[in-house]
Amino acid sequence: MYPRPIPEDARVQRALYLGGVALVVILWLLPLLAVMLTSIRSNEELMAGNYWGWPQKFSLIENYKAVFEQTAMLRFFLNSLLITIPSVIGVLILSTLTGFVLSRYPFCGSNLIFALFVGGNFLPAQIMMIPVRDLMVRLGLYDTVYALIIFHIAFQTGFATLFMRNFIAALPGELFQAARAEGASPFQTLRHVVLPLVRPALAALAILTFTFVWNDYFWAIVLTQSDAVKPVTAGLNNLRGEWTSAWNIVSAATIFVALPPVVMFFMMQKHFVAGLTMGAVKG
Amino acid sequence: MSRLWRRNRHWVTPALFLLPGLILFGTVILAASIETVWISLHDWDGIGAKAWVGLANYVELVDDPQFYVSLKNNVIWLLIFMLAPPIGLALALIVNQRIRGMRFLKSLFFVPLVLATVTVGVVFGWVYDPNFGLLQLVFSAFGATAPALLSDETFVTFAVAAAALWPQIAFCMILFLAGLNSLNDDLIAAGRVDGARGWRMLRHVVLPQLSQVGFIAIAVTVIGALRSFDMIAVMTSGGPYGSSTVLAYQMYQESIFSYRFGYGAAIATVLFVIMIVFIAWYLNGLIKAERSNV
Structure with a gap:
């Protein structure tokens, strides 16, 4: 272990250490804590200039109610779910298939195809913006959730293929030899050997893809226009323009947008961290 | 059949x-x-027919002062982002202890990474607000007035990039924590026997073992810096007076707002070329690392 672990019997040291780290965490998250505090402050207090003092009155429920009732955030939230969930499912299916083939069926050019998936994944979004937008316009999908779903599935498949290919390649080879010896078809191998074993990888991939797609802003503003299809990220930025002085409402909406990925992260923290490190380190 | x-x-x-x-x-x-x-070799408004113009878009780009502003800002982003790996490593070293409660504290450090960049932009717009922001609070504690960073042509890019550093540091921290957990215990113990401590231990025993993770952290950070778009769109829209644009944002502006898709595509192509150099360098490093592992 490095740095040297603080010994278990050094109670005082441990307590001091924990206290110190907790202080650093508070400083680290201070901007976010400030927004959380503002989201429960009343409008009158903000008008009176009480931005940082302890709130005299807690308006948690009023502010969040205002977000739901007076803004379109709930609609945006629903749109985000309609975009994100199908995208995640699509990515999981496609990348399990591509990862399986690229790891277990070497053929001439398979390495090149793999390199294309990996390299394409690092391209900045702006490089494909104009043709993708044009493609969606011509397909009649511009300003629908399908445009975003198709794009996100395509783009995330790059990273996900890398991820699944490395995971399946690391599974014990004997399993696949045994399957072949028994005369199992590729489909049967996929169904009875691969699928039961890749569940942890799929969990990690699902949480990562969910976060990436949910948090996307660029494609949301490039491929959608109307409130009826806009996801929360684009919605939040619009809201900020419309409610310039109502910082408590904007803050409440901000927390509302941040909630799903943060909750997902805390629920599946182990998978998230393992996935991110594996994706970057092994990639 | x-x-x-x-x-x-x-x-x-x-x-x-x-x-x-x-x-x-x-x-x-x-x-x-x-x-x-x-x-990028055409003149195109995004709807009508494309007219072939050869390299005219690139010729125009070379004379466009805004292009150099974007390029300069991309460099500033890159330099500021280079702070993320060392700070991420420092934080990883601070929290790498197995004590009850540390798991939760560690995960709190990762929170900025799961926030949408729009969220980070809104949060920092609030931090930088010269009338009531967090920054103003710090300045007034010293009896000074906070500068309006986001409306100052000199400081705006630094301010936006510094805000974007927040999640990037968290990303580097996760990578280095994984690296610290796969250190070779024997080497560390041997170093301790030989009396290596503090800085020398870190420099000569620990850092060499983190070189691969360090490389990945730097590469991911470089690519992240070049990709920057969301924060600029949310915090400044490229302003004031176009002083905070980067190539990615200028490209978006030219295409979506000015309907100059050919010109936008030319800017994107320049960004593409810059990126390809870095991506090739990164993939090459990874392939080398994979070979040396086997």
């Missing part, structure tokens, strides 16, 4: 498995990226 199928299924099924992902990725991502280069 079924005999033909049986004889060929060992390659037909895998090919069918591979095709959907490959076709989708190939057309939507790869072909589109290349098509951008083609569009």
Whole structure:
């Protein structure tokens, strides 16, 4: 272990250490804590200039109610779910298939195809913006959730293929030899050997893809226009323009947008961290 | 028929498995990226017919003062982002203890990483507000007035990039924590026996073992810096007076707001070339690392 672990019997040291780290965490998250505090402050207090003092009155429920009732955030939230969930499912299916083939069926050019998936994944979004937008316009999908779903599935498949290919390649080879010896078809191998074993990888991939797609802003503003299809990220930025002085409402909406990925992260923290490190380190 | 199928299924099924992902990725991502280069040789408003103009867009770009502003800002982003790996390493060293409660505290450090960049932008817009922001609070504690960073042409890019550093540091921290957990305990113990402590231990025993993770952290950070778009769109819209644009943002502006898709595509192509150099460097490093592991 490095740095040297603080010994278990050094109670005082441990307590001091924990206290110190907790202080650093508070400083680290201070901007976010400030927004959380503002989201429960009343409008009158903000008008009176009480931005940082302890709130005299807690308006948690009023502010969040205002977000739901007076803004379109709930609609945006629903749109985000309609975009994100199908995208995640699509990515999981496609990348399990591509990862399986690229790891277990070497053929001439398979390495090149793999390199294309990996390299394409690092391209900045702006490089494909104009043709993708044009493609969606011509397909009649511009300003629908399908445009975003198709794009996100395509783009995330790059990273996900890398991820699944490395995971399946690391599974014990004997399993696949045994399957072949028994005369199992590729489909049967996929169904009875691969699928039961890749569940942890799929969990990690699902949480990562969910976060990436949910948090996307660029494609949301490039491929959608109307409130009826806009996801929360684009919605939040619009809201900020419309409610310039109502910082408590904007803050409440901000927390509302941040909630799903943060909750997902805390629920599946182990998978998230393992996935991110594996994706970057092994990639 | 079924005999033909049986004889060929060992390659037909895998090919069918591979095709959907490959076709989708190939057309939507790869072909589109290349098509951008083609569009950059045209004058196009995004709706009508494309008119071939050869390299005229690039010639115009070389004389466009805004292009140099964007380029300069991309460099500033890159330099500021280079702070993320060392700070991430420092934080990782601070929290790498196995004590009850540390798991939760560690995960709190990762929170900025799961926030949308829009969220980070809104949060820092609030931090930088000269009337009531966090920064103003710090300045007034010293009896000074906070500068209006986001409306100052000199400081705006630094301020936006510094805000974007927040999640990037968290990312580097996760990578270095994984690196610290796979250190060779024998080497550390041997270092301790030899009396290596503090800085010398870190420099000569620990850092060499983190070189691969460090490389990845730097590469991911470089690519992240070049990709920057969301924060600028949310915090400044490229302003004041276009002083905080980067190539990615200028490209978006030229295409979506000015309907100059050919010109936008030319800017994207320049960004593409810069990125390809870094991506090639990164992939090359990874392949080398993978070979040395085997």
